[in-house]
Amino acid sequence: MTGCGCDSGQLIPVDQAIAHLLDQVPPPPTTQGIALEQALGRVLAVDIHSPLNLPGWDNSAMDGYALRAADLPPTGGCLTLSGRIAAGQAADTPLAAGQAVRIFTGAPLPPGADTVVPQESCRVEDGQLWLPPVTVGDHVRQQGEEVGRGDLLLKAGKRLRAQELGLLAAAGVARVEVYRPLRVCLLSSGDELREPGQPLAPGQIYNSNRYCLSALLRGWGVEVHDYGVMADELAASRHALSLASSECDLLLTSGGVSVGEEDHLKQAIEELGNVDFWRLAIQPGKPLAFGEVAGKPWIGMPGNPSAALVTALVVVRPFLLRAQGVTDVLPRTMALPAGFEWLQRNRRRQYLRARLVPGEDVQARVQLHPQQSSAMLSAACWADGLALVECERQVHAGDPVPFLSFAELMQ
Numbered sequence: 001m002t003g004c005g006c007d008s009g010q011l012i013p014v015d016q017a018i019a020h021l022l023d024q025v026p027p028p029p030t031t032q033g034i035a036l037e038q039a040l041g042r043v044l045a046v047d048i049h050s051p052l053n054l055p056g057w058d059n060s061a062m063d064g065y066a067l068r069a070a071d072l073p074p075t076g077g078c079l080t081l082s083g084r085i086a087a088g089q090a091a092d093t094p095l096a097a098g099q100a101v102r103i104f105t106g107a108p109l110p111p112g113a114d115t116v117v118p119q120e121s122c123r124v125e126d127g128q129l130w131l132p133p134v135t136v137g138d139h140v141r142q143q144g145e146e147v148g149r150g151d152l153l154l155k156a157g158k159r160l161r162a163q164e165l166g167l168l169a170a171a172g173v174a175r176v177e178v179y180r181p182l183r184v185c186l187l188s189s190g191d192e193l194r195e196p197g198q199p200l201a202p203g204q205i206y207n208s209n210r211y212c213l214s215a216l217l218r219g220w221g222v223e224v225h226d227y228g229v230m231a232d233e234l235a236a237s238r239h240a241l242s243l244a245s246s247e248c249d250l251l252l253t254s255g256g257v258s259v260g261e262e263d264h265l266k267q268a269i270e271e272l273g274n275v276d277f278w279r280l281a282i283q284p285g286k287p288l289a290f291g292e293v294a295g296k297p298w299i300g301m302p303g304n305p306s307a308a309l310v311t312a313l314v315v316v317r318p319f320l321l322r323a324q325g326v327t328d329v330l331p332r333t334m335a336l337p338a339g340f341e342w343l344q345r346n347r348r349r350q351y352l353r354a355r356l357v358p359g360e361d362v363q364a365r366v367q368l369h370p371q372q373s374s375a376m377l378s379a380a381c382w383a384d385g386l387a388l389v390e391c392e393r394q395v396h397a398g399d400p401v402p403f404l405s406f407a408e409l410m411q
Contacts, residue, residue: 011281013391014314014349018330020277021290021319026297028325029180029249036168041221042178043159043325050153050171053144058109062139065122065129066113067100069136076132081124085110100129109140116140147171157327159221179325181223185248186214187240188229189256189265190303208377209254209308213301216312217252219410220320230265232256237268245272245294250323252316255303257287265300269293281391283348284374285311297323304374310351310386313409331409333388333402339365342395353379354387354403366403385409 012020031045060066067079084102085091095101095112103109103116116139123130147153153171154164160176168176193207194200207229217224225248230240237256244251256265257278266289269275275291278300282288284307289300299316301308321329339357342350352372356364366387369379386409388402389395 011279011286011348012277013281017277017280017288017290018315018318021299021315022322022329024276024290024297025319025322026249028323029182031177032180033175033177036165036174036176039160039165039168039176039178040162041160042176042181043221044154044156045177045179045325047156048153048168048173048176050147050149050151052172053149054147054170055141055143055145057143058113059141060103060105060107060109060116060139061141062116062118063104064116064118064139065100065131066095066103066109066116067131067134068095068097068112069115069134069138071098072131072134074133076130076134078128078130081127081129100131114140155327157325159321159324159326181221182250182320182324183225183248184217184222184250184252184320185225185227185244186210186217187227187244187251187253189232189237189253190229191232193229193255208305209301209303212305212309212377213252213254213312216309216317216410217320220317221324222320230256232264234264234268237264238271241265241268241272241293241298245296245298249296250320251293251296251298252301253298254301254308257289257300257302269298269300273298280311280315281348282311282314283346283350284372285315285351286348288315302374305377306353306380307374309377309380313386313404313406314351317409331404333404335400336403337363337365338387338395338397338399338401339367340395341397342368342389342393345392345394346389347391349391350387350389351404352387352389353383355382355384356403366401 079098079100082099082101085107086104087106091108091110093110095110101110114136115134117131117134121132188207188210192204194204196206214224227240227244230237269291272294273292275289278289279286280288285302287302288311291298301311318329353369354366357367359365369382371379385403385405395401
């Protein structure tokens with residue numbers, strides 16, 4: 001892989017690394033048919049076409065009165081009120097000329113009716129209904145207006161959210177063919193790591209990455225297999241990686257990919273497989289690495305908590321989604337005015353923890369947290385997302401900056 005357009009030495013630009021990762025994604029897992037109520041967060045493996053029209057018949061969008069528009073004078077007038085139709089009732093009797101029927105939201109229009117007038121616009125006196133001027137088709141949901149029978153309802157590669165489940169249910173689809181969950185093994189590296197609740201000896205810290213990364217992975221729909229902490233020894237690293245590669249689809253590690261003398265993970269990876277690339281032009285998160293272990297993809301993430309979070313959201317997420325069969329994996333950025341000054345020129349693209357605040361002109365502005373350390377998560381807890389500053393760029397207040405929302409990145 002080649003260097004980036006900015007002067008970043010051997011560092012690989014972020015977009016190039018993501019593109020390379022996506023080129024290396026293995027085929028998605030096998031498929032399985034499941035009940036619709038179990039499908040939240042799963043990825044469709046086949047296209048789904050609608051077995052029926054939505055709506056199934058012309059129906060009323062309002063509580064009001066159904067009529068034939070041609071029966072009413074252009075200035076409005078009176079019609080004879082005849083009957084009522086509620087949602088769930090059949091409407092088999094044709095509407096007679098000069099008549100209107102009381103109708104409720106979702107109820108089918110009787111044959112001959114083509115318009116609905118909201119009840120608040122009408123007046124009933126002695127069996128006569130006064131109506132204002134109307135336009136043919138007002139407040140009518142036409143048969144097949146949303147989806148026609150046989151139309152594509154959802155494409156393969158779509159990760160199912162609540163709204164997709166609702167649409168499938170509306171079309172009468174009870175079961176869906178989806179990919180089985182991706183099995184991802186999660187390993188931490190570092191003799192200094194301890195679990196929350198355990199006492200800390202001098203030099204020890206709690207393993208925050210285990211909980212942060214595991215939560216992210218579950219939110220992205222993968223099946224997490226937690227292999228705990230690898231000792232900072234070559235033999236221990238080699239054994240843990242070998243076991244994990246035999247049981248999972250993909251390996252994800254945090255820590256052990258920097259240049260310290262006690263970081264043995266990279267050597268273990270090279271003995272069991274290969275390291276494809278190492279070190280990105282990103283801050284935080286430069287020491288991210290990618291390769292394979294015994295034929296299984298491996299992504300080595302930094303040990304610093306904010307660096308692990310940022311690289312997981314920006315680099316790992318697209319790879320994991322594509323490996324599950326998702327087609328649309330790249331997040332959308334919003335260009336919003338900066339509410340800050342960034343005058344230092346950096347050789348790496350900055351992903352700054354930021355939040356949106358109302359500006360004087362109502363448009364939201366991007367505000368930075370004052371602490372951007374790669375080791376601290378408090379800024380990410382304060383933030384709404386990440387502001388991007390390209391390498392060798394400066395930002396002045398009011399300049400447009402790309403903003404990535406946590407709301408999108410974490411699903």
